[in-house]
Amino acid sequence: MTHRFPIKEVARQSGLSTATVDRVINNRANVSPQTKARVAAAISELEGQEAQLAARGRRLFFDFVIEAPTRFSREVQQAAEQVLPSIGSAVCRPRFQAQEIMTEDDVTAALSRIAKRGSHGICIKARDLPAIRAAVDQLIASGIPVVTLVTDLKTPKRLAYVGLDNQSAGRTAAYLIAKSIGNGGGAVLTSKSNDRFLGEEEREVAFKETLARLCPKLRIIDASGGSGVHGETSRIMQSVIAGLDEVRAVYSMGGGNTAILHALDQNWSLPDIYVAHDLDNQNRRLIEDGRLSFVLHHDLRVDLLNVFQAFLHHHKLMVMPLQTTMSHIQVVTPENIPPFNKRFQKRTSSNTH
Structure with a gap:
């Protein structure tokens, strides 16, 4: 593995011992792929940060x-x-x-x-x-x-x-759904990646309180626990989707949206409104394709x-x-998707040395 950094510096960056880094760099035996990946990532990070050293x-x-x-x-x-x-x-x-x-x-x-x-x-x-x-x-x-x-x-x-601001995000999601589908009956599917992520819990509490006030006839069905990972989310969805009647909206607080949409599609239960979080590559593709209605995005x-x-x-x-x-929350729709490589604007240095 070619590099120009002292082994001690690579070890410090990777969090591994110098002996382990030495074994990886010199292609010695009994080194796991995960350890090799950590050393390679550390070297890549050092290269990316080298310009700062001046x-x-x-x-x-x-x-x-x-x-x-x-x-x-x-x-x-x-x-x-x-x-x-x-x-x-x-x-x-x-x-x-x-x-x-x-x-x-x-x-x-x-x-x-x-x-x-x-x-x-x-x-x-x-x-x-x-x-x-x-x-x-x-x-x-x-x-x-x-x-x-x-x-x-x-x-x-x-x-x-x-x-x-997770509480504001939950209230915003409820408002968007209420204004989009009105106060009829039906179900709203909610999904968190895990119950113990405090931010998602705050989103859920604010969402439920606001939706109950704006649309009291809607009932909420929970499909949480998939960790935002495709396989786990699919498993959770299969356990709640059977026999589910009309799903009018989805509020996904923790990701796994491809798996959620696939399960709903298989059950002929695709919603009118789908609110998700974060404009990552997966959600960008989904909203460009019209599969997501709104993405609550922050930079x-x-x-x-x-x-x-x-x-x-x-x-x-x-x-x-x-x-x-x-x-601040940015409500992204299919009509206002930010450019993928929007240049980051450097903050003023008035509050730094």
């Missing part, structure tokens, strides 16, 4: 631990890479660990490994579970700041929550810039704290 300032390592479908974690990493050139007060080096499904033990083990090797900040998207909250509090007590992304944790010690590049700036302010590399870390 800038003056401290070099800070930030870790991302993300439980999400690959399509979303990839979007997060791309957003981080896009905003890094706009940060001039320090050299920020992100390190990513992402899995589609992470158990409580998976997350706590990842946080423990990061704590051992050291970090200037951890950005986490994980379920709100007791052991994860305890691990986060322990990290913070050790001096490592923690920012939650898109979905929050019930710990007052975290540095900030960054992402969508992940703004979120990631807020993540980095929250950390920089913590390390006293920004003069003023962020006024808000909440993202």
